[in-house]
Amino acid sequence: MTGDVEEALRDGFHRLALTVADFLPGFVTMLLVIAFAVALAYIVRFALRKVLAGIDFDRRVHRWGLTSSAEWSPRNAPTAIAAHTGFWFVVAAGFLAGLQALNTRTTDALATRALDWIPHLLGAALIFLTGIAVARFLERTVLISAVNMQIAWARFLSIGAKWLTVLFASALTLQHLQVGGALLTLAFTVIFGGIVLALALAIGLGSRDAVSRGWERTFAEEEAKGRAQAASGAGLGEIRHM
Amino acid sequence: MATYIEDHVLAPAEQNSPRPVEEPRRADIVIGVHGASDDGDIARAGHRLGHQLDAAFPGKGAVVLLLSDHAGEPPAPFSAAPPDVPARRCEILPWNHAGSGALEAVLRARETFGADACALLTAGSEDGGFDVARRLLAPVVEEGFDLVSPCYVTHRYEGVLTTGLVYPLIRALFGKRLRQPMSSELAVSRRLGEYLLGEAWHGDPHAGEQLWVALSALSREFSVCQSNLAARPPPALEPSADLASSIAHVVNVLFHQMRLDASSWQRVKGSQAVHVSGPAQPAPREALAPQIGPMVKAFQLGYQELGRLWGSALPPQSLLALKRLASAPEEAFRMDDALWARIVYDFAVGYHLAVMDRALLLRSMTPLYLGWAAGFVQEVRDLEPEAVEERVERLARAFETAKPYLISRWRWPDRFNP
Numbered sequence: 001m002t003g004d005v006e007e008a009l010r011d012g013f014h015r016l017a018l019t020v021a022d023f024l025p026g027f028v029t030m031l032l033v034i035a036f037a038v039a040l041a042y043i044v045r046f047a048l049r050k051v052l053a054g055i056d057f058d059r060r061v062h063r064w065g066l067t068s069s070a071e072w073s074p075r076n077a078p079t080a081i082a083a084h085t086g087f088w089f090v091v092a093a094g095f096l097a098g099l100q101a102l103n104t105r106t107t108d109a110l111a112t113r114a115l116d117w118i119p120h121l122l123g124a125a126l127i128f129l130t131g132i133a134v135a136r137f138l139e140r141t142v143l144i145s146a147v148n149m150q151i152a153w154a155r156f157l158s159i160g161a162k163w164l165t166v167l168f169a170s171a172l173t174l175q176h177l178q179v180g181g182a183l184l185t186l187a188f189t190v191i192f193g194g195i196v197l198a199l200a201l202a203i204g205l206g207s208r209d210a211v212s213r214g215w216e217r218t219f220a221e222e223e224a225k226g227r228a229q230a231a232s233g234a235g236l237g238e239i240r241h242m
Numbered sequence: 243m244a245t246y247i248e249d250h251v252l253a254p255a256e257q258n259s260p261r262p263v264e265e266p267r268r269a270d271i272v273i274g275v276h277g278a279s280d281d282g283d284i285a286r287a288g289h290r291l292g293h294q295l296d297a298a299f300p301g302k303g304a305v306v307l308l309l310s311d312h313a314g315e316p317p318a319p320f321s322a323a324p325p326d327v328p329a330r331r332c333e334i335l336p337w338n339h340a341g342s343g344a345l346e347a348v349l350r351a352r353e354t355f356g357a358d359a360c361a362l363l364t365a366g367s368e369d370g371g372f373d374v375a376r377r378l379l380a381p382v383v384e385e386g387f388d389l390v391s392p393c394y395v396t397h398r399y400e401g402v403l404t405t406g407l408v409y410p411l412i413r414a415l416f417g418k419r420l421r422q423p424m425s426s427e428l429a430v431s432r433r434l435g436e437y438l439l440g441e442a443w444h445g446d447p448h449a450g451e452q453l454w455v456a457l458s459a460l461s462r463e464f465s466v467c468q469s470n471l472a473a474r475p476p477p478a479l480e481p482s483a484d485l486a487s488s489i490a491h492v493v494n495v496l497f498h499q500m501r502l503d504a505s506s507w508q509r510v511k512g513s514q515a516v517h518v519s520g521p522a523q524p525a526p527r528e529a530l531a532p533q534i535g536p537m538v539k540a541f542q543l544g545y546q547e548l549g550r551l552w553g554s555a556l557p558p559q560s561l562l563a564l565k566r567l568a569s570a571p572e573e574a575f576r577m578d579d580a581l582w583a584r585i586v587y588d589f590a591v592g593y594h595l596a597v598m599d600r601a602l603l604l605r606s607m608t609p610l611y612l613g614w615a616a617g618f619v620q621e622v623r624d625l626e627p628e629a630v631e632e633r634v635e636r637l638a639r640a641f642e643t644a645k646p647y648l649i650s651r652w653r654w655p656d657r658f659n660p
Contacts, residue, residue: 140602147547148486148608150540154547239532239619240400242488
């Protein structure tokens with residue numbers, strides 16, 4: 001009986017030793033890959049910092065409209081954020097590559113799926129960043145145009161244009177990541193359609209009042225002009241800017 | 243209506259297309275007439291001008307071009323004239339310049355005809371533009387000036403953008419007191435014409451615009467003169483552009499030239515008067531004062547909504563001054579000359595550094611300009627005509643005084659960053 005137990009334990013330890021011996025090279029390889037990835041990540045971070053500083057990335061980002069202010073601390077400057085993102089991206093990719101070295105079914109599947117997903121992730125990030133840049137540009141364009149047209153609710157219009165674009169970019173990003181499926185499209189259609197309908201109603205109903213107010217103002221101005229003409233003749237002329 | 247070319251009369255059908263010419267031609271003076279909505283008006287103005295030119299410049303062969311830009315018609319088929327071809331008496335030619343501007347057409351025609359001087363005139367004057375042509379061309383032909391810019395008689399509320407921004411800025415930059423550098427009429431010498439079509443033309447997106455001609459001439463120290471003329475011709479019919487676009491366009495030309503000639507304008511100190519040709523014209527009938535309320539409101543709305551955007555170009559002390567101004571009552575609304583000069587300079591530096599999209603930056607200037615214009619109208623409303631010019635002179639001097647600030651910011655922009 002004791003001998004059977006001893007033999008079973010010996011067999012168990014033997015199998016364990018074999019398994020560990022089988023697993024150990026893959027594990028060491030994984031550690032080496034991760035160590036290499038971390039070293040590479042440091043190099044990438046250093047290179048990104050140098051290159052982005054060289055092309056004056058912070059100022060360019062502000063000019064492209066991706067940020068609202070040109071002032072930031074060294075930690076949250078666009079160059080620092082881009083360098084950190086590059087660093088962690090390489091580390092994550094190295095970790096996933098290292099997992100494959102373990103050569104188990106689970107880690108293989110996980111690493112393969114994650115690595116396959118990376119191009120989608122990069123594409124989605126690009127779509128989202130482009131969307132943000134377009135949204136900020138539209139926000140400024142609409143704001144300046146509306147102010148020059150002397151529309152009192154210029155800010156409201158510009159914020160509306162910005163968030164509609166951000167919403168659209170977010171939907172595109174999620175669709176690119178294959179998150180949400182048909183539900184996302186449906187939700188986006190409902191929200192976007194709802195906003196457009198609400199705006200159409202607001203403008204349609206509001207314009208009635210605006211037109212009547214405009215007429216009232218015109219009549220009032222004409223009356224005022226007439227009175228002013230009778231009084232002094234001032235305030236009736238036209239300024240020629242060009 | 244008949245078109246006369248020397249003693250030859252063209253049939254009406256011939257008037258609409260350029261007459262093919264085999265032999266090369268030469269002329270001493272080339273004049274382009276443009277600017278009317280109707281080709282008939284241009285033709286009438288050109289003919290009246292052509293028949294009188296001989297009296298103004300005896301012995302000089304002239305060509306009057308009736309400019310039109312109808313798409314689809316072939317360009318005028320003329321070949322360049324060698325110097326030994328004699329110049330003929332005045333000729334009047336239909337001249338299609340589809341695909342290029344009127345000014346470019348005249349400059350290229352001057353090259354083609356080998357002329358010593360050329361002028362661009364606007365149709366619409368009662369005498370067909372003869373007096374304008376004589377006054378613009380005489381300083382070039384007889385006194386050797388390279389550029390003659392008109393100096394129209396204007397009322398105090400006319401050309402306010404030129405008065406408040408273009409004139410003082412150009413004067414401070416290039417040191418020449420050219421009062422109306424932005425005009426659809428001008429005269430150019432052979433020397434300047436060759437420079438404009440050669441070195442200056444290439445790579446300049448604003449090449450061919452009237453303001454560009456003045457800026458190019460001033461930046462290269464060509465001799466410049468202004469000629470006293472009567473009222474400004476009616477503006478040509480163009481696709482309607484809003485005020486913001488017009489201001490942005492003009493300022494874009496100025497700021498772009500500032501970037502190109504930074505090394506030359508930084509050396510200029512003070513300013514000199516420009517030779518004025520011809521007797522002073524009678525003062526125009528005084529215009530009624532415009533309302534300043536809408537301009538003040540436009541400025542206040544601009545400050546409220548665009549204040550943060552202006553912060554990209556303007557330092558805090560300017561923003562603070564604008565904040566005070568935005569809350570000022572209409573009766574006391576006045577933008578200080580020094581503040582306005584620094585604002586224009588700050589935007590020029592912002593444009594140079596591209597602190598944000600340049601087109602947007604320039605369009606965001608409109609409320610600031612309207613704020614200055616409101617104060618200007620308020621100030622000059624009750625002044626005598628002579629005092630208005632003194633007021634403009636004070637503004638121009640403020641731009642000159644603030645020029646060291648511009649140079650410092652241009653050279654060391656980070657030093658002034660808020």
